[in-house]
Amino acid sequence: MKDRPISAPTRRDFLRWAAGGAASTTAFSALSSGPLFAAAAQGGGGYKALVVLYLAGGNDSFNLIVPTDSSAYNEYATSRQNLAVPLNDLLDIAPATSDGHTYGLHPAVPELRDLFDAGRLAISVNTGNLVRPVTRAEYQASSVALPPRLFSHNDQQAQSMRVRADDGGAIGWGGALADHQAYLNGVTSLSPSITVAGSTPMLTGAATQAYHLGTSGSVSLGGFNGNTGAAIQATFDALRGQGHTNLYQRQFAQTRAEAIELDGVISAALGAQTTLQTEFPAESKVSPQLKMVAKMIQAQATLGMERQVFFVRMGGFDTHAGQLEDQPVLYADISASVAAFQAAMAELLMENQVTLAVVSEFGRTLSSNGQGTDHGWGGHFLAVGGAVAGGDLYGTMPSFALEGADDAGSGRMIPSQGTDQFAATLARWFGVPDIELAVMFPNLGNFATNHLGFMG
Template sequence: MLQRRHFLQAGAAAALAPWAQMQALAQTSGPGYKALVCLFLFGGNDGNNLLVPIDARWNDYQRARPNLAIAQDQLLPLNFSNGGAARYGLHPAMPGLQALVNAGQASFVANLGTLVRPTTKADIQANRVPLPLNLYSHSDQQGATQSGWADQPPRHGWGGRLLERSVAQGAANRGYAAISVAGGNIWEASDAGLTPYRVSPGGRFGFDFYDPAGSDPLSSAITGLLAEQRSNAFERTWLNIVTRSIENQRVLSAAVNGSTLTTPFPGSGLGQQLQMVAKLINAQAALGQSRQCFFASIGGFDTHGDDQLQRQNELLGEISEAVAAFHAALLEMGRADQVTLFSASDFGRNLPSNGAGTDHAWGSHHFVLGAGLPGGRLYGRFPDLTIDGPDDIGQGSWVPACSTEQLGSELAAWFGADAATRAAVFPNGAYFPRLPGL
């Protein structure tokens, strides 16, 4: 049998349960199931090579980064329904995402970034507006993007704040409203009592070696320990947490094991993450949730001196394959209009090359996938690619034309949040207009 000390250590490490449940502040969810999936690209993805103009503006793009520019005939054409005469191409490693955009199942948001107030280059030069804290810091901008609160240190995330106001206290399995398949994150952290549940993409849920009814020595020892009466407050709390963890694991394991999907997923890390998200969505009826938020991630986008072309080719290819499989699974489940996946990252990167890769910048381009939203469109405003031009605050760093809060507020509206709830979730949201068309 495990020594008691070792079991306490193992149990503390595996205590996954979202056991503290405080009162939700408002109930504003509409009917039917809806889920948001945040796909975070850690490191600051170079959006300048993700979405590229393939009209006359390509020449400005190529001049700024001759060693990193993708040839026009290699870029994958996107047929934006609202693009007018402007033409755009997608990174060549992403045919799966290209097909989704051109089929009206996905869209792009151009020049998105953290903002405190609507901001222009002239505003910055005249020092008229506050700027996000520590603008080019990875950790600070990851927190600002996920919190939706760029002028304060991040304490919780807009996904968690949204769920706290959308899922009623006492709802069955309320803790499963926020599930991460990529470890801890700020986006799902609540400002009240809802605690995210972390799930392994491989389907391991902690105490899977323990059978409460088992007679094997290990199960018997654990059952006996959990049944002990303790006078020490810390020991009682620990026993309570582990007991609830085991029960939550049992519920979640049973739900996922009963979730059968035939859609094949790539064996990549992100493929496994999104496959688990799909299984959890398919288990929605067993879990009884009408609103959920999921967090997935992929890293490696901090391409200062790497072979950026090769690195992005690998990472963006992995994203495209995994997202395409995820959409196919949603179609299999009949939930393509009930789930919205969106990408996010620390920040963008400079348009000019630093000789090998690119450095930290500001605005970037992101995609949104969901049949419940108008697809096949380009939202926001694409930046002027002129170095030292109207959108460049230095070295090809674009002032965002669209705030992460603007996009988040539109996704929250789709989620079912009314205006009052969106105002509570996004403290600076009142300073920004609605994102037209989304």
């Protein structure tokens, strides 16, 4: 571990900020005031990247993986009614560990089935926002702590992205990973966390801020082109270069200068890379974002990055109506886009260094409302990559009976494992030691294990 100045925050400072959300702007400014990319990588173990694909709206993943043995399928079909996927249409899979049932994937995801069969995809079943484990009886009696405002889109999205579901001020678990990397390597001008989908609580850090990319690359300042562009640029540079006595003016000028410099660095790094041969789907909501992430990963050595967290987003999953028409289209897009991204990582020889996680704010109701599903709770998350212990299901499938042991009411399945555990499993692979996981994720100690086992 490198020496640090006496005034620099400690590792525990970073983790304490992550757990409590007590971000320090002063500390961030002090750490980020050095020259561009001045900190040498000290994390060890080579490059790693976590890519979070967020399915906004609440993914009805109970149609993504379906039991195919007769007794379990009949229970599923009875509960799902008109939304049940026909048994003969399902794509058979053979999980490495049997729970006594057989399963198949939605017919629109043949590429995901191939990744599962190849040991590159793992499914974290019935996962969702929890403060601690809860049973149906405990939920009905309100006898244990629960995430506040369950079944609300805005609240559950924020909670699913934070290091604790019961603290509105806590930072995002992607931001916490970036903070951890910043402690090891120093805060560089290019943040370890990058979003290609706009602002997100997922990448809110205590000592780091997410860098925003567009699907075409770095987003440059506008207004400097055309006949008057040169004059505007000169005026802007003159204003920026003045010796400002006001602290806020000086900080704004410095931030602008770093943004302009960083835009040039990233544009040059991306432009220096060879063209990826992997073809991404042309008609896709999410492929342009994943393709840009792939290009940034290709340029990571040029940019001097050791660890990175990326955020991409796909909407359209709030399927109260039209689910039978919309869900196959959404799933086909996910399947083809994720497979293309994985192929790009193989092309770059980065399969083992990059893990893609597919998550959502909640699952949807097991019951049908006639045209679709309503806001639920537990659902299935995915992990894809060469370091994933794929080809298996992790966790316990819920009962598919309405008003059964796992139904909180109205077909909302109670999660059997928490989002914290899923995120901590990825953090462990990312390089966060076990001893620090409980500090980074304060509610983790409420669960039987701090990792779910799907990372090899």
